[in-house]
Amino acid sequence: MPTSPKWETPYPALTDSASMDDQISAMAFSLDNIAKDVPQGTLANRPVSTVGTPGKVGRYYYATDYAVLFRDFGTGWRLASSVEFGTTLPSNPEDDMLYDYLASDALGIVWRLKYNSLQPTYKWEFQGNGPSLFAETTGTSGLDQYAYSSMSGPAIAIPLAGEYDLEFGGHLSINRAGGGVAAMSPRLSIWLNASDDDAVYHDQQVFYNPGPFHIQGRMEAFGSRLKRVIVPAPYTVEIKYRLFAGLGPALFSERWLKATPVRVG
Amino acid sequence: MAATPRAAIPYPVVGDAPNLPLQMEAIALNLEDQAKDDQGTFSARPISTPGTPGKAGRYYWATDKRVLYRDLGTSWVTVYKNENSTTLPTTPTDCTLATLEILDTDTSNPFEITHWTFRYVSTEPTYKWLFVGGPPIAITLPNQYLFIRNSTSYGNIDPSLNVNPGIPAPSCFIPFPGIYEIEYGANMYNYGFGVDNGAALSLQFPASGPEDPASDNDSVMIHSVGTGADTDVHIMHHHCRRILKKTITPGGGGGSVRFQGKALGGGTATYRGLHMSIRPIQIASS
Numbered sequence: 001m002p003t004s005p006k007w008e009t010p011y012p013a014l015t016d017s018a019s020m021d022d023q024i025s026a027m028a029f030s031l032d033n034i035a036k037d038v039p040q041g042t043l044a045n046r047p048v049s050t051v052g053t054p055g056k057v058g059r060y061y062y063a064t065d066y067a068v069l070f071r072d073f074g075t076g077w078r079l080a081s082s083v084e085f086g087t088t089l090p091s092n093p094e095d096d097m098l099y100d101y102l103a104s105d106a107l108g109i110v111w112r113l114k115y116n117s118l119q120p121t122y123k124w125e126f127q128g129n130g131p132s133l134f135a136e137t138t139g140t141s142g143l144d145q146y147a148y149s150s151m152s153g154p155a156i157a158i159p160l161a162g163e164y165d166l167e168f169g170g171h172l173s174i175n176r177a178g179g180g181v182a183a184m185s186p187r188l189s190i191w192l193n194a195s196d197d198d199a200v201y202h203d204q205q206v207f208y209n210p211g212p213f214h215i216q217g218r219m220e221a222f223g224s225r226l227k228r229v230i231v232p233a234p235y236t237v238e239i240k241y242r243l244f245a246g247l248g249p250a251l252f253s254e255r256w257l258k259a260t261p262v263r264v265g
Numbered sequence: 266m267a268a269t270p271r272a273a274i275p276y277p278v279v280g281d282a283p284n285l286p287l288q289m290e291a292i293a294l295n296l297e298d299q300a301k302d303d304q305g306t307f308s309a310r311p312i313s314t315p316g317t318p319g320k321a322g323r324y325y326w327a328t329d330k331r332v333l334y335r336d337l338g339t340s341w342v343t344v345y346k347n348e349n350s351t352t353l354p355t356t357p358t359d360c361t362l363a364t365l366e367i368l369d370t371d372t373s374n375p376f377e378i379t380h381w382t383f384r385y386v387s388t389e390p391t392y393k394w395l396f397v398g399g400p401p402i403a404i405t406l407p408n409q410y411l412f413i414r415n416s417t418s419y420g421n422i423d424p425s426l427n428v429n430p431g432i433p434a435p436s437c438f439i440p441f442p443g444i445y446e447i448e449y450g451a452n453m454y455n456y457g458f459g460v461d462n463g464a465a466l467s468l469q470f471p472a473s474g475p476e477d478p479a480s481d482n483d484s485v486m487i488h489s490v491g492t493g494a495d496t497d498v499h500i501m502h503h504h505c506r507r508i509l510k511k512t513i514t515p516g517g518g519g520g521s522v523r524f525q526g527k528a529l530g531g532g533t534a535t536y537r538g539l540h541m542s543i544r545p546i547q548i549a550s551s
Binding site: 020021024025027028029031032033034035036037038039040043056057058059060062064065066067068069079080081082083085100102105107108109110112127128129130131132134136138167169171173219220221222224254256258 | 267268269270271272273274275276277278279281283285288289292296298299300301302321322323324335337342344345356357358359360361362382384386388389392395396397398399400401444446450463482484485486487488489490503505506507508509510544545546547
């Protein structure tokens with residue numbers, strides 16, 4: 001039998017033997033994999049496709065009230081004209097695939113990610129200046145020790161391994177009513193690698209007094225910084241604190257922490 | 266007649282009464298729902314208008330625009346659509362994406378149009394439109410624009426008349442109620458003559474009623490207080506920067522977030538290089 005030029009649908013020619021059943025069934029089976037576009041209508045009128053009441057794989061339905069195209073995968077409908085949304089990255093993505101990842105349901109944070117197989121490790125690239133995970137701790141806390149330690153956060157649960165921009169800051173101050181010293185310096189750092197390399201400084205030179213009197217009194221200021229880090233697995237990032245020099249307590253208030261993905265996977 | 270397993274296309278089998286027209290009609294009617302697809306330049310796309318109807322369910326790939334269109338029967342629509350609008354859809358569903366066009370009516374800000382893309386999530390309790398992406402609304406002033414506040418309580422900061430006369434304090438427009446991320450700061454100092462000198466900078470937020478006043482909780486500040494034997498005057502210049510997460514509920518038509526300041530220990534709090542940027546986290550449609 002000859003076939004049509006585009007979809008190669010078979011049809012009988014005059015020279016074929018007269019077997020109508022075979023010829024029509026050949027045509028019908030050939031057409032079985034052609035996409036269907038069932039009559040458009042409202043979303044409420046979309047045909048049923050569930051596990052219990054299977055639909056038809058490869059069928060499309062256009063919801064006129066939402067201007068959205070759906071595709072039937074046999075036991076449910078999926079969006080064909082929008083970006084998929086969920087809390088688990090697709091396991092077999094194609095390059096350029098978009099996915100809206102719900103990074104935090106509680107905080108209402110969605111990250112739009114785009115798949116790029118050329119990335120060596122973290123192949124889902126963050127798109128479009130979307131929202132960041134953010135946490136803050138109000139009120140004032142003080143400490144009087146030189147080792148980094150926790151003080152009520154703030155902390156952020158990083159949900160996916162990847163590369164992130166972490167920004168953090170806060171209000172740092174010292175208050176010595178008497179018996180001051182030449183230099184005092186409160187510092188805060190992120191706990192991912194709580195070292196002075198990660199710290200926000202309240203520069204001790206600001207407090208330095210070369211005269212006969214040591215510093216007494218109070219000095220305070222806001223500080224902040226940005227650091228790009230690798231988070232190799234889901235992890236809770238937290239701000240930790242220390243007094244670098246002099247006598248405490250070092251005081252910290254209005255602390256904030258922000259995490260923005262660069263690429264994840 | 267039997268039917269194919271996937272699309273249920275009927276076909277005759279041995280034992281059926283021979284009726285070619287009826288059997289072909291059954292196939293033809295089944296194929297009425299067949300998706301048609303063609304491609305070519307946009308200008309070659311077939312006509313589909315109320316006056317010259319097309320065929321509902323037909324697809325066309327415009328090779329020059331790289332866009333897939335679907336024929337509604339009386340017009341074409343893009344399959345993947347995310348049109349700009351100054352309002353959000355009133356009857357969204359969980360698949361709805363919308364790009365909001367922000368027309369900044371705040372005259373203190375150089376007029377700009379900003380586009381924010383949102384995704385509707387019906388399970389969110391209050392602010393159901395989650396931000397997907399877009400640039401922040403931002404203002405940045407150069408350092409020569411100097412503003413002052415001569416009071417120890419929060420209030421509007423004023424232009425220093427001998428430096429930048431007539432330049433109002435900047436502010437940022439918020440279109441809808443929601444939760445926003447705000448980044449702001451300035452280079453701050455206070456040339457007071459006592460041992461207690463400082464400057465605080467905070468924000469006043471729009472509300473459906475009286476505006477939500479500036480507070481220390483939302484502020485950045487520098488402050489130096491000498492006591493005891495140390496009576497030297499301490500003056501600090503410092504660029505303070507902070508990021509805030511804030512629920513803002515302006516009335517209909519939106520409102521503006523404004524800088525407010527106060528002098529700590531008296532004197533004059535001074536601000537240079539003011540900057541503020543705002544982007545949403547999640548919002549309501551009105």
